Amino acid sequence: MKKILYSIITIMLVMSVMVCGTNTTAYAATKSISVKTNKSTLYILDSANNKAKLTVTYNGKNVTKAAKYKSSNSKIAKVNKNGVVTAVRPGTVKITTKYKGKSRTTKVTIKKAKLSLNKKTIELSRGQKFTLKAFANKSGISNKNIKWTSSNSNIVSVNKNGVLTTKKNGTTTISCKTTIGKMSAKVVVKNTSASATTQENSGHTHHWVTVEDTETIPAITKHQVQCMNCGQWFDSKDDLYWHFINADGACGNYCYGAERDVVITPAKTIITGTHEECDICHARR
Template identity: 35%
Template sequence: MRKVVSILLAVLMLTAMGTVAVTSASAEETATVNGVVANVGDTVTIDYFVKSDCIWEDFQGHVTYDYDGLQLESFEMPDVTTGIMTNTLNKGLVYYTGVDINSNYKFYNEVNFYRIKFTVRQAGSYVVNNVWEVADGNDVDMIVDDGIILNPERLITREVVTATPKPTETTTTKTNTEPSTTKPEPTNTEPSSTTPTVTSSTPSPTTPVLVKELYVQKSVGVNIGKTAKLVYSLEPKNATNKNLAWSSSNTKIATVSNGVVKGVKAGRATITVKTTDGSNLTAYCLVVVNQPVTSISLSKKATMYTGKKLALKAKVNPANASKKELTWKSSNTKIAKVASNGVVTGVKAGTVKITATAKDGSRKSATCTVTVRQSVSKITLGKTNVVLPKKGSSYNVKVTVAPKNAYNKNVAVKSANTKVAKVSASTVKSGKTVKITAVKKGTTKVTFTAKDGSKKSATCKVTVKK
């Protein structure tokens, strides 16, 4: 017994002689946020940039994130300063909107649209997603309408994700350097005669966790026959009953199943979602069902001249298509250009394809093959001042058109006063001559006009002496 006590005293004295102990941190838990690796406790900053080639009057959208894994620290819109409102009260959601009809929003140069910061709560893989709801340009068609990006080429975005490590902490522990004088209690080496006691209890029923918040996107657009998955969420994530009840105000326009909407007929319907755990929460989404373009009717062939304009007429089918706007494109602008209203301008001789495409995303299109012919650019006369000595005398005037590749080289010939001088033909081809004959004394003009519609002309003065 004394030997055992002596050994214990020696151990305690050796332990008391320690000075300083430094505790080292255990291995960090990691997470990924939009593909960037960060440790638990780190700050993750996402800068979202926007560039657009048109002026906006208003916009609306929201950012979704995992509330359990990420703690929202701040949300700001650094380069958008007028007419904006934000809402960060909903867990896992940040709403933003902007309306500035007077000054408008100009994103010609890339702007820092928003900056959002999080602290990583726990390990996992997380996606922070921006959802556009509305973006309306005042000099173009809607860029985003009811959540559908109609003009992706006018909305260029990118994001930069940065992870900032949390400050490191070091813990020191100082122990008593004086030898311990406390005597340890003698250890009872005798076997215990105490009989172990076994207890049992009946588990109490678990209290159900009710849903406290329910969110569904405000609106969505969908074409007839197509589907769209609604963005929705509920809090808390550990709610016992997450089942939801979905319904449509008009199933003849849109149906819904487990948050997936299907367009039936053009029109509007309200989708209602309710909790089923007794929390009696309800949310609504407006669905706009669009009638897509099914075909476009357009003349297959057309002919025009350089320097002239030709208005192509396209018919959008069906007549009740929700969005009838078209984009026009030329296969070769060196031959012919086309304006946004379908008016073609001939540039040089050749053949080009003009295509009209529906803007509603249906990808329906029609093409017209346009042949551009070279117009007459100039008419040259062999002589522009003819003097005839007397009645019956005549003179042959040669007519030449330019350029040489002009498609229609015919020229109309007309005397202003046939009682003074008359012409041998009303039409002459380039390179040929027209005879001008004196009728009686006087002065008149003979006009030569291109017959291709270019309106190019030349005039010859005729004087009859007697």
């Protein structure tokens, strides 16, 4: 009888150890999800800072393209299937990322950018043109996101691209309206002569000629870093990092080489208008 009892107790102890061991193994196999963002604060209309990129890893593997995303309020910020968050209006949202039953939330704050114009006070001659430009922080705002108006189009008119055309002497206000606010510039038209004439002044006879106003738009470049192992170029160190993470063999070591600036759009000079100038003393009128 005692032998039977001992056998039953032994079997129960073995089963208990097996169950505990199984639970421990299942716990150790639990996988986790990690979500990182390159920007936690975005600015409306600022093309350099109005988007954020989420990077998702699952058990050490990049699964950004396979994950699912949802914004808590798409009227404040929206997110696409690639994990790119775009600012819409001021506020705070939570972006929920899901992958294989796991989820994480990322807080993103949306703010208004600082609105400015390339010039606040402008003096022009009749018939002269000038182009107004608006900026969100330091980024130029596309004219499709701006409404330009003149307080008196009989003096100065403005088109949808911010180009001013003077018509007669006087003062007017050009207004710029965007989703981040309004701003205006004062325009003064002083002269009425539109052709080359002469005038006695400062000891010599002025000879007025029409001269073009120009503006140089700087080149647009992007900075790149190179993988020292395979020579491939990447637009950021983050992209290069994931190249190392996902690469096999020699490229699996994080080691970048040269850096360079690549020209996307070359610098160019554009004509913004004209003015009258003396070709002797270079006085303007």
